[in-house]
Amino acid sequence: MSQRPLDIGWLRIFEAAGRLGSLTRAAHELGLTQPAVTYQIKRVEEQLGVSLLRRSQGGSRLTDAGEILFQAVQSSVESIDKATHDTRRTSKVPAVRIFTDFGFAAFWLMPRVTDFRRLHPEAEVHIVASQGLEDALERDTDAAMLFGAREDFPDTARLLIPECVVPVCTPGFLERFGPFNDPADFASAPLLHLETTGKSRWLTWATWLAAFGVTRPRAQGDLGLNTYGFIIQAALAEQGLALGWRGLVDHHLDLGSLVAVGPEVTRKDRGYWLVPSPTASSTTSTLLDWLINET
Amino acid sequence: MSQRPLDIGWLRIFEAAGRLGSLTRAAHELGLTQPAVTYQIKRVEEQLGVSLLRRSQGGSRLTDAGEILFQAVQSSVESIDKATHDTRRTSKVPAVRIFTDFGFAAFWLMPRVTDFRRLHPEAEVHIVASQGLEDALERDTDAAMLFGAREDFPDTARLLIPECVVPVCTPGFLERFGPFNDPADFASAPLLHLETTGKSRWLTWATWLAAFGVTRPRAQGDLGLNTYGFIIQAALAEQGLALGWRGLVDHHLDLGSLVAVGPEVTRKDRGYWLVPSPTASSTTSTLLDWLINET
DNA sequence: GTTGTGACATAAAAATTCTTTATGTTTGTG
């Protein structure tokens, strides 16, 4: 990759001439001939209608007008050269920016990105987590991973994990409040609710219980928390029963810190979808393909 | 005179594309065709080795790298356009800069420049007065007016006023300390001396008295002052006798506030010389010719 | 499903700019 400064025409020529006080030395520094420098500066003077240099056989000096323009041009050359260096440095390691919710970021995406970076140490992945996802597809990110139904996303979206939910709690909680052999048994235990603004896209306890013919309004011992991370933390603290999404709680189920204590409810038309940006870099494509194949 | 912005190549093109979010609209704003804009930005991206815009059918958006370069380019375009405007404005009224000593500036040049500007109200004359005149011909001025002998100056120098010196004082001082019928009479009166660093180029009291066969060292009642303005002020305050240079004290002699009280000493090879700069503007030539003809 | 519109990309030709070569002028120095 070239490290040459950008070609910015007469700006660099005039800056050199002003700084060196000599058209000939400026030409030498820039790899041009002296008439080329003379020609360029003369052209600027014609456009401006003002003399920029006082020429003599001993070299050249800036006029008052030349001094004014020189200040502006010199700072411009400096700042463009700095920006050139900065853009080349930052783009050497193309970053992949992925937009998703906090829960998915923490429990599904972060562990996998950690694994991916073990294979691609040079890759830089930025996870942009947010609560409000309404404008997710407007964000200037390389990909978005969002929960919803098929019709919520463009045709280019691919299903990462379908929604498959199972009630979970710690073994200790199970001993104290269990067993939960019948869905009706859940109605008497404290439940952990994910609070969302507006209508929830995710399965709720109310929906889960209704799938088994149980109607149970929000009880006094229930807890409402506004991020899925807090839900899992509360469950681990034995504050209640949580709904566990396959994919997000797998790690805790594997460790045994949480156990599945009820039947699974699956909504195959809903789940986490991968929505790639139209203009994805090669690193982005590599990561997304890897994530899909890992699942 | 053209008021068009300077042609700064791709800088203005990229700035417009980044600001408007559209190559087509940028082309329209700049009076180019859309392929011309596409070509220019593509060329910069090739030099940089980095993509600057994310193009789509809905228009274009800056990439992260593009944002970095855009900031630098936008501020450069602004500052160059401002400098362009400033250089055109300041050069509309070309200033004439004249370098001289304080005394000559105050008593000879300022009154004449005031008269000149009544005839040429648009002319802008800057008088650069200084005490140390050693590097006077090195200064970046349009002309210098300096005291000295013929051989002190280049051939292009022209004599403005030869050195012609007469003792002066106020009428009141004359009544108290006069009359001064004989040069020896001056030896007993307080004298005002112009203090200069190094050997004085101007006539001194010692030299004036010696011209008439009088030897008189510096007396206790004498005053030494370091600018000719202070000399004249002290004379008007009746603190002593001053040497009066024709041309500098004419105004006071005409008013009667000072009177000539002794014989005149002239050194025709010495005086105030006009040294023009090799590259004089037309306004400079107009002013200098006017000053010479006015004398 | 078809058609039209708009934005960007590409190729080739034409126009313009930029650079070099050759040479001239002026000034300063030895």
Add this chain to the structure above:
DNA sequence: CACAAACATAAAGAATTTTTATGTCACAAC
């Protein structure tokens, strides 16, 4: 007087920029 150095000009050649012509793709309207 000769030579060197700095800047200027003209002309030829090289390179860049722009326009014209056309293509591709996405989106909206019918």
